[in-house]
Amino acid sequence: MARTRSERHWSASVGLHLALVLAAVVAVFPPLWLLVTSFKPKNDAFTTSVVTHFTLDNYTHVLTGTSFLTWFGNSVVVVALTTVIGVFTAATTGYAVSRFRFPGMRPLLWLLLITQMFPVAVLIVPLYNLLASLGLLNQPLGLVLTYLTIAVPFCAWMMKGFFDTIPVEIDEAGRVDGLTPFGTFWRLVLPLARPGLAVTGFYTFVTAWAEVAYASAFMTGEDNLTLAGGLQTFVNQYNNDWGSMTAAAVIIAVPAALVFAFAQRHLVAGLTAGTTKG
Protein backbone atom coordinates (compact mmCIF):
# COMPACT_ATOMS: atom_id res chain seq x y z
CA MET A 1 0.00 0.00 0.00
CA ALA A 2 2.91 2.30 0.69
CA ARG A 3 3.72 1.91 -2.96
CA THR A 4 3.41 5.04 -5.04
CA ARG A 5 2.89 4.28 -8.68
CA SER A 6 2.82 6.46 -11.69
CA GLU A 7 -0.72 7.44 -12.67
CA ARG A 8 -2.79 4.59 -14.04
CA HIS A 9 -4.23 4.96 -17.48
CA TRP A 10 -8.04 5.29 -17.34
CA SER A 11 -8.52 2.07 -19.32
CA ALA A 12 -6.41 0.16 -16.82
CA SER A 13 -8.56 1.61 -14.06
CA VAL A 14 -11.75 0.46 -15.75
CA GLY A 15 -10.34 -3.01 -16.27
CA LEU A 16 -9.21 -3.18 -12.65
CA HIS A 17 -12.62 -2.22 -11.31
CA LEU A 18 -14.44 -4.49 -13.75
CA ALA A 19 -12.40 -7.50 -12.63
CA LEU A 20 -12.92 -6.70 -8.96
CA VAL A 21 -16.63 -6.04 -9.35
CA LEU A 22 -17.04 -9.35 -11.15
CA ALA A 23 -15.14 -11.21 -8.43
CA ALA A 24 -17.09 -9.42 -5.71
CA VAL A 25 -20.40 -10.36 -7.32
CA VAL A 26 -19.38 -14.03 -7.49
CA ALA A 27 -18.28 -13.92 -3.86
CA VAL A 28 -21.33 -12.11 -2.52
CA PHE A 29 -24.14 -13.52 -4.64
CA PRO A 30 -24.70 -16.94 -2.98
CA PRO A 31 -24.99 -15.61 0.59
CA LEU A 32 -27.08 -12.69 -0.64
CA TRP A 33 -29.44 -15.01 -2.49
CA LEU A 34 -29.74 -17.14 0.63
CA LEU A 35 -30.78 -14.06 2.56
CA VAL A 36 -33.31 -13.04 -0.10
CA THR A 37 -34.79 -16.52 -0.29
CA SER A 38 -35.23 -16.72 3.47
CA PHE A 39 -37.77 -13.88 3.30
CA LYS A 40 -39.88 -15.56 0.64
CA PRO A 41 -42.92 -17.71 1.36
CA LYS A 42 -42.06 -21.40 1.39
CA ASN A 43 -43.55 -22.11 -2.04
CA ASP A 44 -41.66 -19.29 -3.68
CA ALA A 45 -38.26 -20.53 -2.50
CA PHE A 46 -37.13 -21.28 -6.03
CA THR A 47 -38.51 -18.29 -7.90
CA THR A 48 -36.02 -15.99 -9.53
CA SER A 49 -37.82 -12.82 -8.56
CA VAL A 50 -36.58 -10.81 -5.62
CA VAL A 51 -39.04 -11.00 -2.72
CA THR A 52 -42.58 -10.24 -3.85
CA HIS A 53 -44.40 -11.39 -0.75
CA PHE A 54 -42.12 -10.45 2.11
CA THR A 55 -42.64 -12.78 5.07
CA LEU A 56 -40.94 -13.81 8.27
CA ASP A 57 -42.79 -17.16 8.32
CA ASN A 58 -39.62 -19.16 7.74
CA TYR A 59 -37.98 -17.56 10.74
CA THR A 60 -40.98 -17.99 13.02
CA HIS A 61 -41.30 -21.60 11.97
CA VAL A 62 -37.61 -22.33 12.56
CA LEU A 63 -37.55 -20.60 15.94
CA THR A 64 -40.84 -21.91 17.32
CA GLY A 65 -41.72 -25.04 15.34
CA THR A 66 -38.38 -26.88 15.44
CA SER A 67 -35.63 -27.71 17.92
CA PHE A 68 -33.44 -25.07 16.33
CA LEU A 69 -32.90 -23.12 19.55
CA THR A 70 -31.75 -26.27 21.36
CA TRP A 71 -29.25 -26.99 18.58
CA PHE A 72 -28.12 -23.40 18.68
CA GLY A 73 -27.54 -23.66 22.43
CA ASN A 74 -25.62 -26.92 22.03
CA SER A 75 -23.42 -25.36 19.39
CA VAL A 76 -22.75 -22.29 21.50
CA VAL A 77 -21.61 -24.41 24.45
CA VAL A 78 -19.33 -26.57 22.30
CA VAL A 79 -17.89 -23.64 20.37
CA ALA A 80 -17.32 -21.41 23.40
CA LEU A 81 -15.47 -24.14 25.28
CA THR A 82 -13.43 -25.07 22.21
CA THR A 83 -12.46 -21.47 21.52
CA VAL A 84 -11.40 -20.62 25.07
CA ILE A 85 -9.44 -23.82 25.68
CA GLY A 86 -8.11 -23.87 22.12
CA VAL A 87 -6.74 -20.34 22.14
CA PHE A 88 -5.12 -20.82 25.52
CA THR A 89 -3.40 -24.12 24.72
CA ALA A 90 -2.38 -22.92 21.26
CA ALA A 91 -0.80 -19.87 22.89
CA THR A 92 1.16 -21.83 25.50
CA THR A 93 2.31 -24.36 22.91
CA GLY A 94 3.21 -21.66 20.40
CA TYR A 95 5.14 -19.77 23.06
CA ALA A 96 7.05 -22.84 24.19
CA VAL A 97 8.18 -23.76 20.67
CA SER A 98 8.97 -20.14 19.85
CA ARG A 99 11.09 -19.39 22.92
CA PHE A 100 12.57 -22.58 24.30
CA ARG A 101 14.83 -25.17 22.77
CA PHE A 102 13.79 -28.34 24.52
CA PRO A 103 14.11 -32.05 23.80
CA GLY A 104 11.06 -33.16 21.84
CA MET A 105 10.52 -29.82 20.11
CA ARG A 106 11.15 -30.92 16.53
CA PRO A 107 8.98 -34.03 16.85
CA LEU A 108 6.28 -31.80 18.34
CA LEU A 109 6.40 -29.43 15.36
CA TRP A 110 6.11 -32.40 13.04
CA LEU A 111 3.27 -33.80 15.11
CA LEU A 112 1.39 -30.52 14.76
CA LEU A 113 1.80 -30.65 10.98
CA ILE A 114 0.96 -34.32 10.66
CA THR A 115 -2.26 -34.08 12.67
CA GLN A 116 -3.47 -31.76 9.89
CA MET A 117 -3.29 -34.70 7.54
CA PHE A 118 -5.48 -37.07 9.47
CA PRO A 119 -8.50 -37.76 7.37
CA VAL A 120 -11.76 -37.79 9.27
CA ALA A 121 -12.39 -41.25 7.85
CA VAL A 122 -9.42 -42.85 9.62
CA LEU A 123 -10.31 -41.61 13.03
CA ILE A 124 -14.05 -41.44 13.08
CA VAL A 125 -14.85 -45.10 13.81
CA PRO A 126 -12.17 -45.72 16.46
CA LEU A 127 -12.85 -42.30 17.96
CA TYR A 128 -16.54 -43.13 18.15
CA ASN A 129 -15.67 -46.29 20.08
CA LEU A 130 -13.26 -44.41 22.33
CA LEU A 131 -15.78 -41.70 23.19
CA ALA A 132 -18.42 -44.36 23.77
CA SER A 133 -16.21 -46.14 26.28
CA LEU A 134 -15.41 -42.85 28.01
CA GLY A 135 -19.13 -42.05 28.14
CA LEU A 136 -18.60 -38.90 26.07
CA LEU A 137 -20.97 -39.57 23.18
CA ASN A 138 -23.75 -37.01 23.00
CA GLN A 139 -21.75 -34.92 25.46
CA PRO A 140 -20.44 -31.48 24.48
CA LEU A 141 -17.08 -32.38 26.03
CA GLY A 142 -16.55 -35.19 23.53
CA LEU A 143 -16.95 -32.80 20.60
CA VAL A 144 -14.84 -30.14 22.31
CA LEU A 145 -11.90 -32.54 22.69
CA THR A 146 -12.25 -33.64 19.08
CA TYR A 147 -12.39 -30.08 17.78
CA LEU A 148 -9.33 -29.13 19.79
CA THR A 149 -7.31 -31.69 17.87
CA ILE A 150 -8.47 -30.11 14.61
CA ALA A 151 -7.97 -26.45 15.50
CA VAL A 152 -5.06 -26.34 17.92
CA PRO A 153 -2.24 -27.66 15.71
CA PHE A 154 -2.70 -24.93 13.09
CA CYS A 155 -3.31 -22.28 15.75
CA ALA A 156 -0.15 -23.27 17.58
CA TRP A 157 1.79 -22.76 14.32
CA MET A 158 0.24 -19.34 13.90
CA MET A 159 0.96 -18.35 17.48
CA LYS A 160 4.57 -19.50 17.12
CA GLY A 161 4.95 -17.19 14.14
CA PHE A 162 3.43 -14.41 16.19
CA PHE A 163 5.65 -14.87 19.21
CA ASP A 164 8.67 -15.02 16.91
CA THR A 165 7.96 -11.40 15.96
CA ILE A 166 7.98 -10.23 19.60
CA PRO A 167 11.54 -9.33 20.70
CA VAL A 168 13.13 -11.77 23.14
CA GLU A 169 14.45 -8.78 25.11
CA ILE A 170 10.96 -8.38 26.56
CA ASP A 171 11.13 -11.87 28.04
CA GLU A 172 14.62 -11.23 29.34
CA ALA A 173 13.51 -8.00 31.00
CA GLY A 174 10.69 -9.89 32.68
CA ARG A 175 13.06 -12.55 33.95
CA VAL A 176 15.45 -9.94 35.29
CA ASP A 177 12.54 -8.39 37.19
CA GLY A 178 11.98 -11.75 38.85
CA LEU A 179 9.00 -13.07 36.90
CA THR A 180 8.71 -16.82 36.38
CA PRO A 181 8.62 -18.10 32.79
CA PHE A 182 4.85 -18.41 33.15
CA GLY A 183 4.57 -14.92 34.60
CA THR A 184 6.57 -13.51 31.69
CA PHE A 185 4.33 -15.29 29.26
CA TRP A 186 1.08 -14.32 30.95
CA ARG A 187 1.79 -10.72 31.90
CA LEU A 188 4.22 -9.45 29.26
CA VAL A 189 4.13 -11.48 26.07
CA LEU A 190 0.51 -12.54 25.83
CA PRO A 191 -0.88 -8.98 25.91
CA LEU A 192 1.47 -8.06 23.05
CA ALA A 193 0.21 -10.99 21.02
CA ARG A 194 -3.40 -9.84 21.12
CA PRO A 195 -3.81 -9.71 17.32
CA GLY A 196 -2.55 -13.28 17.15
CA LEU A 197 -5.05 -14.31 19.80
CA ALA A 198 -7.82 -12.68 17.78
CA VAL A 199 -6.84 -14.66 14.70
CA THR A 200 -6.53 -17.99 16.49
CA GLY A 201 -9.79 -17.32 18.29
CA PHE A 202 -11.50 -16.61 15.02
CA TYR A 203 -10.03 -19.68 13.37
CA THR A 204 -11.02 -21.97 16.25
CA PHE A 205 -14.50 -20.50 16.35
CA VAL A 206 -15.08 -20.99 12.63
CA THR A 207 -13.67 -24.51 12.68
CA ALA A 208 -15.90 -25.61 15.52
CA TRP A 209 -18.98 -23.71 14.34
CA ALA A 210 -18.80 -25.26 10.88
CA GLU A 211 -17.66 -28.84 11.50
CA VAL A 212 -19.97 -31.46 10.00
CA ALA A 213 -18.60 -35.01 10.00
CA TYR A 214 -17.82 -35.55 13.69
CA ALA A 215 -20.86 -33.59 14.79
CA SER A 216 -23.21 -35.75 12.73
CA ALA A 217 -21.58 -38.99 13.88
CA PHE A 218 -21.16 -38.28 17.60
CA MET A 219 -24.28 -36.31 18.42
CA THR A 220 -27.55 -38.11 17.85
CA GLY A 221 -31.10 -37.55 18.94
CA GLU A 222 -33.04 -34.37 18.31
CA ASP A 223 -31.93 -32.76 21.60
CA ASN A 224 -28.22 -33.36 21.24
CA LEU A 225 -27.66 -32.17 17.69
CA THR A 226 -25.49 -29.19 16.98
CA LEU A 227 -26.32 -26.79 14.17
CA ALA A 228 -24.41 -28.67 11.46
CA GLY A 229 -26.40 -31.81 12.16
CA GLY A 230 -29.65 -29.97 12.70
CA LEU A 231 -29.51 -28.14 9.39
CA GLN A 232 -29.21 -31.44 7.55
CA THR A 233 -32.57 -32.58 8.93
CA PHE A 234 -34.38 -29.80 7.05
CA VAL A 235 -33.33 -30.89 3.58
CA ASN A 236 -33.12 -34.63 4.02
CA GLN A 237 -36.10 -35.94 5.91
CA TYR A 238 -38.76 -33.27 6.00
CA ASN A 239 -39.42 -33.29 2.24
CA ASN A 240 -36.88 -30.66 1.23
CA ASP A 241 -37.94 -27.79 3.44
CA TRP A 242 -35.75 -25.20 1.72
CA GLY A 243 -37.65 -22.32 3.32
CA SER A 244 -36.73 -23.33 6.86
CA MET A 245 -33.26 -24.27 5.69
CA THR A 246 -32.57 -20.78 4.37
CA ALA A 247 -33.86 -19.07 7.51
CA ALA A 248 -31.87 -21.38 9.78
CA ALA A 249 -28.79 -20.90 7.62
CA VAL A 250 -29.05 -17.13 7.90
CA ILE A 251 -29.35 -17.30 11.68
CA ILE A 252 -26.34 -19.63 11.82
CA ALA A 253 -24.27 -17.34 9.62
CA VAL A 254 -24.92 -14.19 11.68
CA PRO A 255 -22.73 -14.99 14.74
CA ALA A 256 -19.98 -16.26 12.45
CA ALA A 257 -20.10 -13.05 10.42
CA LEU A 258 -20.01 -10.95 13.60
CA VAL A 259 -16.97 -12.76 14.97
CA PHE A 260 -15.40 -12.41 11.56
CA ALA A 261 -16.05 -8.67 11.42
CA PHE A 262 -14.41 -8.34 14.80
CA ALA A 263 -11.34 -10.38 13.87
CA GLN A 264 -10.83 -9.37 10.25
CA ARG A 265 -8.75 -6.28 11.12
CA HIS A 266 -6.14 -8.61 12.55
CA LEU A 267 -6.40 -11.33 9.94
CA VAL A 268 -3.79 -10.08 7.52
CA ALA A 269 -1.16 -9.43 10.15
CA GLY A 270 -1.98 -12.66 11.97
CA LEU A 271 -1.84 -14.97 9.03
CA THR A 272 1.33 -13.43 7.68
CA ALA A 273 3.13 -13.96 10.93
CA GLY A 274 1.78 -17.48 11.10
CA THR A 275 2.47 -18.62 7.59
CA THR A 276 5.87 -17.11 6.91
CA LYS A 277 7.34 -19.11 9.82
CA GLY A 278 10.16 -17.78 11.98
Added chain:
Amino acid sequence: MTLTARIRRAIGTHWYAWTMVAPVVLVIGVIIGIPLVRGVYLSLTDANEANVERSIGMNHIPATYHFTGLDNYRAVLTDGVFWDRLGWTVVWTVGCVSLTFLTALALANLLNRRMRGRTFYRLALILPWAIPAFVSVFTWRMLYNEKNGILNKLLAGGGLDAVPWLNDPTWAKLSVIAVNVWLGVPFMLVALLGGLQSIPGELYEAAEMDGAGAWQRFRHITVPGLRAVSGTVILLSTIWTFNMFPVIFLLTRGGPGDATEILVTYAYRLSFVDSPRNFSASATWGMVILAVLALVAVGYRRALRKQGEVW
Protein backbone atom coordinates in the same frame (compact mmCIF):
# COMPACT_ATOMS: atom_id res chain seq x y z
CA MET B 1 26.92 -38.07 35.04
CA THR B 2 24.46 -40.86 35.77
CA LEU B 3 21.28 -41.30 33.83
CA THR B 4 18.98 -40.29 36.69
CA ALA B 5 21.01 -37.18 37.34
CA ARG B 6 20.84 -36.33 33.67
CA ILE B 7 17.07 -36.80 33.61
CA ARG B 8 16.72 -34.71 36.74
CA ARG B 9 18.76 -31.95 35.13
CA ALA B 10 16.71 -32.12 31.95
CA ILE B 11 13.52 -31.80 33.97
CA GLY B 12 15.02 -28.88 35.88
CA THR B 13 15.87 -26.96 32.72
CA HIS B 14 12.93 -27.85 30.56
CA TRP B 15 10.01 -28.45 32.90
CA TYR B 16 8.23 -25.20 32.07
CA ALA B 17 8.50 -25.76 28.34
CA TRP B 18 7.18 -29.27 28.78
CA THR B 19 4.34 -28.07 31.01
CA MET B 20 3.31 -25.54 28.39
CA VAL B 21 3.07 -28.10 25.62
CA ALA B 22 1.68 -30.87 27.81
CA PRO B 23 -2.06 -30.16 27.32
CA VAL B 24 -1.74 -30.25 23.54
CA VAL B 25 0.40 -33.37 23.53
CA LEU B 26 -2.00 -35.06 25.93
CA VAL B 27 -5.16 -34.23 23.98
CA ILE B 28 -3.58 -35.15 20.64
CA GLY B 29 -2.17 -38.32 22.15
CA VAL B 30 -5.51 -39.49 23.50
CA ILE B 31 -7.90 -38.28 20.82
CA ILE B 32 -5.69 -39.06 17.84
CA GLY B 33 -3.08 -41.49 19.13
CA ILE B 34 -5.42 -44.13 20.57
CA PRO B 35 -7.86 -44.13 17.65
CA LEU B 36 -4.94 -44.22 15.25
CA VAL B 37 -3.43 -47.29 16.86
CA ARG B 38 -6.84 -48.91 16.86
CA GLY B 39 -7.33 -47.90 13.22
CA VAL B 40 -4.04 -49.57 12.29
CA TYR B 41 -5.15 -52.68 14.14
CA LEU B 42 -8.59 -52.71 12.47
CA SER B 43 -6.97 -52.41 9.05
CA LEU B 44 -5.18 -55.69 9.74
CA THR B 45 -8.39 -57.58 10.55
CA ASP B 46 -11.62 -58.50 8.80
CA ALA B 47 -13.85 -56.53 11.19
CA ASN B 48 -17.25 -55.48 9.91
CA GLU B 49 -20.68 -54.78 11.29
CA ALA B 50 -21.49 -58.47 11.63
CA ASN B 51 -18.54 -59.59 13.72
CA VAL B 52 -17.54 -56.72 16.03
CA GLU B 53 -18.33 -56.61 19.71
CA ARG B 54 -21.86 -55.38 20.20
CA SER B 55 -24.90 -55.52 22.43
CA ILE B 56 -28.33 -56.43 21.17
CA GLY B 57 -30.84 -55.87 23.91
CA MET B 58 -29.53 -57.72 26.95
CA ASN B 59 -27.23 -59.97 24.97
CA HIS B 60 -23.62 -59.08 24.71
CA ILE B 61 -21.98 -60.59 21.65
CA PRO B 62 -18.18 -60.74 21.77
CA ALA B 63 -16.05 -59.84 18.78
CA THR B 64 -15.35 -62.68 16.36
CA TYR B 65 -13.19 -60.99 13.76
CA HIS B 66 -9.73 -62.26 12.94
CA PHE B 67 -6.32 -60.96 12.29
CA THR B 68 -5.75 -61.17 8.54
CA GLY B 69 -2.37 -59.53 8.11
CA LEU B 70 -1.95 -57.37 5.04
CA ASP B 71 -4.86 -58.90 3.10
CA ASN B 72 -6.88 -55.67 3.23
CA TYR B 73 -4.01 -53.65 1.84
CA ARG B 74 -3.48 -56.17 -0.94
CA ALA B 75 -7.19 -56.04 -1.74
CA VAL B 76 -7.30 -52.24 -1.83
CA LEU B 77 -4.17 -51.79 -3.93
CA THR B 78 -5.18 -54.38 -6.51
CA ASP B 79 -8.72 -52.99 -6.73
CA GLY B 80 -9.50 -50.79 -9.72
CA VAL B 81 -11.89 -48.72 -7.58
CA PHE B 82 -9.03 -47.44 -5.46
CA TRP B 83 -6.95 -46.28 -8.42
CA ASP B 84 -10.02 -44.63 -10.00
CA ARG B 85 -10.78 -42.75 -6.79
CA LEU B 86 -7.11 -41.84 -6.32
CA GLY B 87 -7.00 -40.47 -9.87
CA TRP B 88 -10.04 -38.26 -9.32
CA THR B 89 -8.81 -37.20 -5.87
CA VAL B 90 -5.53 -36.05 -7.42
CA VAL B 91 -7.37 -34.17 -10.19
CA TRP B 92 -9.68 -32.64 -7.58
CA THR B 93 -6.81 -31.59 -5.31
CA VAL B 94 -4.54 -30.21 -8.01
CA GLY B 95 -7.47 -28.50 -9.76
CA CYS B 96 -8.82 -26.90 -6.60
CA VAL B 97 -5.46 -25.81 -5.18
CA SER B 98 -4.11 -24.36 -8.42
CA LEU B 99 -7.33 -22.54 -9.33
CA THR B 100 -7.71 -21.22 -5.78
CA PHE B 101 -4.11 -20.09 -5.65
CA LEU B 102 -4.10 -18.40 -9.07
CA THR B 103 -7.41 -16.65 -8.43
CA ALA B 104 -6.27 -15.47 -5.03
CA LEU B 105 -2.91 -14.33 -6.42
CA ALA B 106 -4.59 -12.32 -9.17
CA LEU B 107 -7.09 -10.74 -6.79
CA ALA B 108 -4.43 -9.98 -4.17
CA ASN B 109 -2.38 -8.15 -6.80
CA LEU B 110 -5.43 -6.19 -7.94
CA LEU B 111 -6.29 -5.26 -4.37
CA ASN B 112 -2.82 -4.31 -3.26
CA ARG B 113 -2.88 -0.78 -4.62
CA ARG B 114 -4.39 2.60 -3.98
CA MET B 115 -7.86 2.86 -5.41
CA ARG B 116 -11.42 3.80 -4.65
CA GLY B 117 -13.52 1.17 -2.90
CA ARG B 118 -10.57 -0.92 -1.77
CA THR B 119 -12.05 -1.73 1.65
CA PHE B 120 -15.38 -2.63 0.10
CA TYR B 121 -13.79 -5.01 -2.39
CA ARG B 122 -11.69 -6.62 0.30
CA LEU B 123 -14.65 -7.22 2.56
CA ALA B 124 -16.77 -8.56 -0.29
CA LEU B 125 -14.05 -10.93 -1.43
CA ILE B 126 -13.43 -12.47 1.98
CA LEU B 127 -17.14 -12.72 2.80
CA PRO B 128 -17.34 -16.45 1.86
CA TRP B 129 -14.94 -17.11 4.71
CA ALA B 130 -17.24 -15.53 7.25
CA ILE B 131 -20.02 -17.99 6.55
CA PRO B 132 -19.86 -21.55 7.89
CA ALA B 133 -18.90 -23.89 5.06
CA PHE B 134 -21.89 -26.19 5.46
CA VAL B 135 -24.26 -23.22 5.14
CA SER B 136 -22.51 -22.16 1.93
CA VAL B 137 -22.57 -25.67 0.56
CA PHE B 138 -26.33 -25.91 1.15
CA THR B 139 -26.75 -22.56 -0.54
CA TRP B 140 -24.83 -23.78 -3.56
CA ARG B 141 -26.97 -26.90 -3.68
CA MET B 142 -29.96 -24.62 -3.90
CA LEU B 143 -28.37 -22.54 -6.67
CA TYR B 144 -27.36 -25.68 -8.58
CA ASN B 145 -30.84 -27.26 -8.34
CA GLU B 146 -31.45 -28.57 -11.85
CA LYS B 147 -35.14 -27.80 -12.25
CA ASN B 148 -35.56 -24.73 -10.12
CA GLY B 149 -32.13 -23.40 -9.22
CA ILE B 150 -31.37 -19.80 -10.04
CA LEU B 151 -28.40 -20.70 -12.24
CA ASN B 152 -30.54 -22.68 -14.65
CA LYS B 153 -33.32 -20.08 -14.47
CA LEU B 154 -30.78 -17.46 -15.54
CA LEU B 155 -29.55 -19.67 -18.36
CA ALA B 156 -33.12 -20.23 -19.48
CA GLY B 157 -33.61 -16.46 -19.46
CA GLY B 158 -30.69 -16.24 -21.87
CA GLY B 159 -32.27 -18.96 -24.03
CA LEU B 160 -29.79 -21.63 -22.97
CA ASP B 161 -30.52 -25.23 -22.02
CA ALA B 162 -30.54 -26.26 -18.38
CA VAL B 163 -27.22 -27.60 -17.16
CA PRO B 164 -27.36 -30.77 -14.99
CA TRP B 165 -24.96 -29.18 -12.47
CA LEU B 166 -24.92 -32.03 -10.02
CA ASN B 167 -26.55 -34.84 -11.99
CA ASP B 168 -24.07 -35.37 -14.82
CA PRO B 169 -20.69 -36.90 -13.87
CA THR B 170 -18.59 -34.30 -15.70
CA TRP B 171 -20.67 -31.29 -14.68
CA ALA B 172 -20.80 -32.56 -11.09
CA LYS B 173 -17.01 -32.69 -11.01
CA LEU B 174 -16.73 -29.13 -12.29
CA SER B 175 -19.44 -27.97 -9.89
CA VAL B 176 -17.81 -29.38 -6.77
CA ILE B 177 -14.46 -27.89 -7.78
CA ALA B 178 -16.12 -24.50 -8.35
CA VAL B 179 -17.68 -24.53 -4.88
CA ASN B 180 -14.43 -25.53 -3.24
CA VAL B 181 -12.53 -22.77 -5.03
CA TRP B 182 -15.22 -20.31 -3.97
CA LEU B 183 -14.77 -21.44 -0.37
CA GLY B 184 -10.98 -21.48 -0.48
CA VAL B 185 -10.08 -18.19 -2.16
CA PRO B 186 -10.60 -15.90 0.88
CA PHE B 187 -8.05 -17.73 3.04
CA MET B 188 -5.41 -17.65 0.30
CA LEU B 189 -6.27 -14.08 -0.57
CA VAL B 190 -5.75 -12.88 2.98
CA ALA B 191 -2.49 -14.79 3.35
CA LEU B 192 -1.16 -13.49 0.02
CA LEU B 193 -2.25 -9.92 0.76
CA GLY B 194 -0.23 -10.14 3.95
CA GLY B 195 2.70 -11.45 1.94
CA LEU B 196 2.41 -8.63 -0.59
CA GLN B 197 2.33 -6.01 2.12
CA SER B 198 5.55 -7.31 3.59
CA ILE B 199 7.42 -6.63 0.31
CA PRO B 200 9.12 -3.23 0.63
CA GLY B 201 7.67 -0.66 -1.78
CA GLU B 202 11.15 0.69 -2.56
CA LEU B 203 11.91 -2.48 -4.48
CA TYR B 204 9.12 -1.67 -6.92
CA GLU B 205 10.15 1.96 -7.19
CA ALA B 206 13.74 1.03 -7.92
CA ALA B 207 12.66 -1.51 -10.52
CA GLU B 208 10.36 0.99 -12.17
CA MET B 209 13.18 3.53 -12.33
CA ASP B 210 15.34 0.92 -14.00
CA GLY B 211 12.63 0.54 -16.63
CA ALA B 212 11.17 -2.81 -15.56
CA GLY B 213 7.66 -3.41 -16.92
CA ALA B 214 4.71 -4.60 -14.90
CA TRP B 215 5.30 -8.24 -15.80
CA GLN B 216 9.01 -8.05 -14.97
CA ARG B 217 8.23 -6.45 -11.61
CA PHE B 218 5.75 -9.22 -10.89
CA ARG B 219 8.13 -11.93 -12.02
CA HIS B 220 11.24 -10.70 -10.24
CA ILE B 221 9.92 -8.97 -7.12
CA THR B 222 6.42 -10.21 -6.32
CA VAL B 223 6.93 -13.91 -6.98
CA PRO B 224 10.13 -14.29 -4.93
CA GLY B 225 8.67 -12.07 -2.20
CA LEU B 226 5.67 -14.35 -1.87
CA ARG B 227 7.59 -17.60 -1.90
CA ALA B 228 7.54 -18.19 1.85
CA VAL B 229 3.84 -17.50 2.27
CA SER B 230 2.88 -19.47 -0.83
CA GLY B 231 4.94 -22.43 0.26
CA THR B 232 3.00 -22.80 3.48
CA VAL B 233 -0.49 -22.03 2.20
CA ILE B 234 -0.14 -24.34 -0.79
CA LEU B 235 0.92 -27.25 1.40
CA LEU B 236 -1.87 -26.62 3.91
CA SER B 237 -4.42 -26.15 1.19
CA THR B 238 -3.31 -29.35 -0.53
CA ILE B 239 -3.76 -31.35 2.65
CA TRP B 240 -7.14 -29.76 3.43
CA THR B 241 -8.46 -30.23 -0.09
CA PHE B 242 -7.30 -33.82 -0.30
CA ASN B 243 -9.40 -34.53 2.79
CA MET B 244 -12.23 -32.10 2.02
CA PHE B 245 -15.12 -34.10 3.34
CA PRO B 246 -18.02 -31.64 3.78
CA VAL B 247 -18.08 -30.11 0.29
CA ILE B 248 -18.43 -33.39 -1.53
CA PHE B 249 -20.49 -35.16 1.11
CA LEU B 250 -23.08 -32.39 1.43
CA LEU B 251 -23.16 -31.38 -2.22
CA THR B 252 -23.34 -34.69 -4.06
CA ARG B 253 -22.86 -37.50 -1.50
CA GLY B 254 -20.16 -38.64 -3.92
CA GLY B 255 -22.62 -39.01 -6.76
CA PRO B 256 -23.87 -39.25 -9.39
CA GLY B 257 -22.80 -42.89 -9.13
CA ASP B 258 -19.41 -42.43 -7.55
CA ALA B 259 -18.26 -39.75 -9.98
CA THR B 260 -17.26 -37.18 -7.34
CA GLU B 261 -16.30 -39.64 -4.61
CA ILE B 262 -12.83 -38.78 -3.28
CA LEU B 263 -10.82 -41.16 -1.12
CA VAL B 264 -12.07 -39.72 2.16
CA THR B 265 -15.76 -39.78 1.33
CA TYR B 266 -15.38 -43.30 -0.04
CA ALA B 267 -13.77 -44.47 3.19
CA TYR B 268 -16.58 -42.81 5.16
CA ARG B 269 -19.14 -44.52 2.95
CA LEU B 270 -17.57 -47.93 3.66
CA SER B 271 -18.09 -47.60 7.39
CA PHE B 272 -21.17 -45.37 7.73
CA VAL B 273 -23.31 -45.62 4.60
CA ASP B 274 -22.83 -49.05 3.00
CA SER B 275 -24.39 -52.10 4.53
CA PRO B 276 -22.91 -54.18 6.08
CA ARG B 277 -20.61 -51.51 7.47
CA ASN B 278 -17.09 -52.56 6.63
CA PHE B 279 -14.84 -51.17 9.37
CA SER B 280 -11.64 -52.90 8.38
CA ALA B 281 -11.77 -51.82 4.73
CA SER B 282 -12.58 -48.27 5.81
CA ALA B 283 -9.62 -48.25 8.20
CA THR B 284 -7.36 -49.60 5.44
CA TRP B 285 -8.44 -46.82 3.07
CA GLY B 286 -7.75 -44.31 5.83
CA MET B 287 -4.23 -45.64 6.35
CA VAL B 288 -3.50 -45.54 2.64
CA ILE B 289 -4.75 -41.93 2.48
CA LEU B 290 -2.47 -41.05 5.35
CA ALA B 291 0.50 -42.66 3.62
CA VAL B 292 -0.18 -40.77 0.38
CA LEU B 293 -0.37 -37.45 2.23
CA ALA B 294 2.77 -38.13 4.22
CA LEU B 295 4.63 -38.82 0.95
CA VAL B 296 3.30 -35.58 -0.55
CA ALA B 297 4.37 -33.56 2.49
CA VAL B 298 7.86 -35.04 2.58
CA GLY B 299 8.33 -34.58 -1.17
CA TYR B 300 7.06 -31.01 -0.98
CA ARG B 301 9.38 -30.17 1.88
CA ARG B 302 12.32 -31.58 0.00
CA ALA B 303 11.41 -29.54 -3.09
CA LEU B 304 11.23 -26.36 -1.00
CA ARG B 305 14.58 -27.15 0.57
CA LYS B 306 16.18 -27.46 -2.84
CA GLN B 307 15.07 -23.92 -3.57
CA GLY B 308 16.93 -22.82 -0.47
CA GLU B 309 14.01 -22.61 1.94
CA VAL B 310 14.76 -23.65 5.49
CA TRP B 311 11.60 -25.14 6.85
